[in-house]
Amino acid sequence: MGKLFTFVGLGMVLVLALVLAVVAGDYGPWYFAWMVGTVMIVLIAGCGAVLFDSQHEKGKGEI
Amino acid sequence: MPLIDPSVVDLSRLQFALTALYHFLFVPLTLGMTFLLAAMETVYVITGKQIYKDMTQFWGKLFAINFAIGVATGLTMEFEFGTNWSMYSHFVGDVFGTPLAIEGLMAFFMESTFIGLMFFGWDRLSKPGHLAVTYLTALGSNLSALWILIANGFMQNPQGASFNPDTMRMEFNSFLKLVFSQDAQAKFVHTSIAGFVTGALFVMGISAFYILRKQHREFAARSFRMAALFGVISSLAVVTLGDALGRLDYLVQPTKIAAIEGLWQDSAAGGSAASAPWLLFALPDQATQSNRAEIGIPYVLGPLVAHSFNTNIPGLITLEKEAGPRIEKGITALTALKAYGQDHDASALSTFKANEKDMGYGFLAQRYAPDQDLNLITPANQSEVIAKAEKDTIPNVFVTFWSFRIMMFLGFYFVALFAFAAYFSLKNQLERNRWLLKLSMWSIPLPILACEFGWITAEAGRQPWSVFGYLPTFQAASSHGLGYMVFSLIGFALLYSAFIAAELYLMFKFARLGPQPHHKEAPEAAATAPMFAAPAE
Amino acid sequence: MELYVVLKVVWALLLGVLLSGLAVMVGMDMGVGTLLRFVGKTDLERRTALNIIGPHWDGNQVWFILGGGAIFAAFPTLYATSFSVFYVVMILLLFSMIMRPVAFEYRSKVNAGKWRGVWDWAFLISGAVPMIVYGAAFGNVMQGVGFHYGWDGQYYQDESFIWYLLNPFALMCGVMSLALSVQQGGTMLMLRGEEPIFSRARKAAIGGGLVGGLLFIAGGFWIAHLNGYAFTTPVTPGAPATPLEGPAVVQMTGAWLHNYAAYPILWVLPLLGLVGMFGAALLNLARKPVIAWWLGAIGWIGAIFTTGASMFPFLMPSTTNPSQSLTVWNASGSEYNLGWMLFFALVFTPIIICYTSWCFYVMRGKVKAEHVAHDEHSY
Numbered sequence: 001m002g003k004l005f006t007f008v009g010l011g012m013v014l015v016l017a018l019v020l021a022v023v024a025g026d027y028g029p030w031y032f033a034w035m036v037g038t039v040m041i042v043l044i045a046g047c048g049a050v051l052f053d054s055q056h057e058k059g060k061g062e063i
Numbered sequence: 064m065p066l067i068d069p070s071v072v073d074l075s076r077l078q079f080a081l082t083a084l085y086h087f088l089f090v091p092l093t094l095g096m097t098f099l100l101a102a103m104e105t106v107y108v109i110t111g112k113q114i115y116k117d118m119t120q121f122w123g124k125l126f127a128i129n130f131a132i133g134v135a136t137g138l139t140m141e142f143e144f145g146t147n148w149s150m151y152s153h154f155v156g157d158v159f160g161t162p163l164a165i166e167g168l169m170a171f172f173m174e175s176t177f178i179g180l181m182f183f184g185w186d187r188l189s190k191p192g193h194l195a196v197t198y199l200t201a202l203g204s205n206l207s208a209l210w211i212l213i214a215n216g217f218m219q220n221p222q223g224a225s226f227n228p229d230t231m232r233m234e235f236n237s238f239l240k241l242v243f244s245q246d247a248q249a250k251f252v253h254t255s256i257a258g259f260v261t262g263a264l265f266v267m268g269i270s271a272f273y274i275l276r277k278q279h280r281e282f283a284a285r286s287f288r289m290a291a292l293f294g295v296i297s298s299l300a301v302v303t304l305g306d307a308l309g310r311l312d313y314l315v316q317p318t319k320i321a322a323i324e325g326l327w328q329d330s331a332a333g334g335s336a337a338s339a340p341w342l343l344f345a346l347p348d349q350a351t352q353s354n355r356a357e358i359g360i361p362y363v364l365g366p367l368v369a370h371s372f373n374t375n376i377p378g379l380i381t382l383e384k385e386a387g388p389r390i391e392k393g394i395t396a397l398t399a400l401k402a403y404g405q406d407h408d409a410s411a412l413s414t415f416k417a418n419e420k421d422m423g424y425g426f427l428a429q430r431y432a433p434d435q436d437l438n439l440i441t442p443a444n445q446s447e448v449i450a451k452a453e454k455d456t457i458p459n460v461f462v463t464f465w466s467f468r469i470m471m472f473l474g475f476y477f478v479a480l481f482a483f484a485a486y487f488s489l490k491n492q493l494e495r496n497r498w499l500l501k502l503s504m505w506s507i508p509l510p511i512l513a514c515e516f517g518w519i520t521a522e523a524g525r526q527p528w529s530v531f532g533y534l535p536t537f538q539a540a541s542s543h544g545l546g547y548m549v550f551s552l553i554g555f556a557l558l559y560s561a562f563i564a565a566e567l568y569l570m571f572k573f574a575r576l577g578p579q580p581h582h583k584e585a586p587e588a589a590a591t592a593p594m595f596a597a598p599a600e
Numbered sequence: 601m602e603l604y605v606v607l608k609v610v611w612a613l614l615l616g617v618l619l620s621g622l623a624v625m626v627g628m629d630m631g632v633g634t635l636l637r638f639v640g641k642t643d644l645e646r647r648t649a650l651n652i653i654g655p656h657w658d659g660n661q662v663w664f665i666l667g668g669g670a671i672f673a674a675f676p677t678l679y680a681t682s683f684s685v686f687y688v689v690m691i692l693l694l695f696s697m698i699m700r701p702v703a704f705e706y707r708s709k710v711n712a713g714k715w716r717g718v719w720d721w722a723f724l725i726s727g728a729v730p731m732i733v734y735g736a737a738f739g740n741v742m743q744g745v746g747f748h749y750g751w752d753g754q755y756y757q758d759e760s761f762i763w764y765l766l767n768p769f770a771l772m773c774g775v776m777s778l779a780l781s782v783q784q785g786g787t788m789l790m791l792r793g794e795e796p797i798f799s800r801a802r803k804a805a806i807g808g809g810l811v812g813g814l815l816f817i818a819g820g821f822w823i824a825h826l827n828g829y830a831f832t833t834p835v836t837p838g839a840p841a842t843p844l845e846g847p848a849v850v851q852m853t854g855a856w857l858h859n860y861a862a863y864p865i866l867w868v869l870p871l872l873g874l875v876g877m878f879g880a881a882l883l884n885l886a887r888k889p890v891i892a893w894w895l896g897a898i899g900w901i902g903a904i905f906t907t908g909a910s911m912f913p914f915l916m917p918s919t920t921n922p923s924q925s926l927t928v929w930n931a932s933g934s935e936y937n938l939g940w941m942l943f944f945a946l947v948f949t950p951i952i953i954c955y956t957s958w959c960f961y962v963m964r965g966k967v968k969a970e971h972v973a974h975d976e977h978s979y
Binding site for chain 2: 654655656657658659661662664665666668669670671672673674676677679680681682683684687688690691694695697698699700701702704705706709710751752753754755756757840841842844933934936937940941944945948949952955956959962963978
């Protein structure tokens, strides 16, 4: 039951995101670009940190 | 009715510019730091490594020092339209006030409520719960910028409202046009991402300082890496959006783009529009309407501004001449409007309607009319009035030209700096490239400088208008006495100087102090060191 | 009734709601600021008092900003005129208001007596001055303000600011507003504070409630002898909103009680105010700060709606050109604008109430001095 709610909740978030994306994409291409771009910037910065951790797993090494 | 004392208008402008520029010292860092903090905390929640929590908290503390003044000086902005720009507020409040009110409802409440939880809720919220709060704070601060820039977009390119002669003001008629105006869109993204660059360089520069001094090595290297990657994409995006904004100015604010490029003569004046040079350096002179000491790169101006080789870009001298007939129609429009206001005469209304789109130019002429009354303009003195008013239709070229150039050169510098930083950070060769670390450290204030000059470009380039084409700035001010203005200016100067001194003192103190080590033995809430356990130096 | 008239009335009511929200929430924080030096004798006590509203002051302050924004959008001419006419007072208000966020964030960041002492004074100023100005603004607006408009809508000021600062009725309203904020702030300190803050705050809160209530009664009698304003020609509420033309208005002693004579049901409002103020004082006496807080809020709402009901539809009358007085009918935004604003208010107000309550829920409970001393994030 709990799983079902999770799926329904996630589904709703997904639908909302799609509606928002479609509206922004139609009327405000730059707004759409900002949404996608910001998510991308945050994710890439995060990936950089994770990569750092894996680069430095063995010993300290140079930074 | 006499116009407002020009020195009161100038002081009002000075006060607004100073308070806005001061406010804008702190805003970009807020816009960018919140998302950078969110990125750090995301890594913490996913990997569970304590160091990312320390990063979020330490950078969060520096962020808070900055945020407080941002909030405080934002209050001034919200009230200054009413206190100093009464005619403006009356004239466009119906459409301009709305985004400000929505900003409060939608964004500022969100940002301010959640920022309290962000700082105080670490022990009271689950990990994902706190992460959600951080994201909501970031979203709130950027949504705040969105609505402010929608309002500013309206000043640059009034969309979604029309003038109502029955109420003597612009009235709101299209929500979609206001919100999705091209200017508002490009301005928001440009400003928000410029904030990202500011935040990224702030974190990167202070991290570089630690790496140089071999302090907090693990902490600083990770912060540097994240900030460098955050910055490299952001700085590229800022340049892209800057280009989009320039093209918009070319389409809807020809006087601004001509002033930005120092273009007195048409771009085709030298024979062909294609070979027109883009000026790297020049000393524009408003009095002689020409540039001294020009250094230009041929074949760049057309593609840069108009995205085309053979389109003529009108120069300032042409634009001034083109304003002449509009001023004449504007005078007709305003005298008809005044007559309509007195007796609701239908023929006066139709005369006004026929000339409505030039009414703003009529306001410009008011300054030079005998007794500043448009009704006293006769065929005999009309051409003299128009000739004087024409000169007022273009902005200050030197200021616009140079503030744009400083902003743009800095923008390209950031792209290069972040590219090197990201490259050497990914290769783990930061410690070998001390020049880069030093450069990053000394570059911390530069994005803020670029943001300030960006604001100057946009707003000085908009002159003489406060609402482009509708309401001149000198007409928009409140009719205060000089004494009022002196009082408020001195007060702002004293208060704001004290604030910046306190903020810089605290910022340096805590940045030098760096992240504090944890007492491993103490449990949860008290697990962090007391704030003043370690001496500042 | 036409839609435009309905929208104007709704926004007049919402203006009252906003001014009440501002008074209750911001007033509470201002009260804490005013009381800081009295409820806290030691540095740690003062820090504890600050941390009681620490997580919330920023969110609460948005009521103030929203108030400004909403008046700008819903009553543009009122915003344009009132803020300019009261220039010196508004600037003083701004100066004191902008000290506060900085004081919160900076006070406890340096451990030096002098530094903290300066910020403690900043809290006192930035707590007391805005509340006095807030109340005095109501007092002045009720008496009318000297301004008129040119043909293009530019306002012209006809009286100097000294008059607005120094007149007995406005000062009395200012003191009443300060007293109510002290009551609300004191109650909050009781709610989340422990001894010795609790007892000191209790004394202040009881005093604030009593003074506020007594001045409210005094104001009621005073207003009967002051000049009010009334229309002498028919009014068309649905007309395009402009103060440049409209019905004739006269000044008349006691006119502010006409609405109460016409609709006796309105007497509920001042009654509500009195029950709120004195009730809160009683319950604070009985050490029941939770109910007292809500009663204090009702006291504010009663006081503000009492003022609104007596002036309606006037918002800011003009002493020098009464026919250009600003009213709900002639100072509002356009129909389209008011409609959109209402839509946004209806969508976002419930959301705001939800997350604000959640935030108070998460941060519930007493603020302990030991915790404040050891938590790195506390003020």
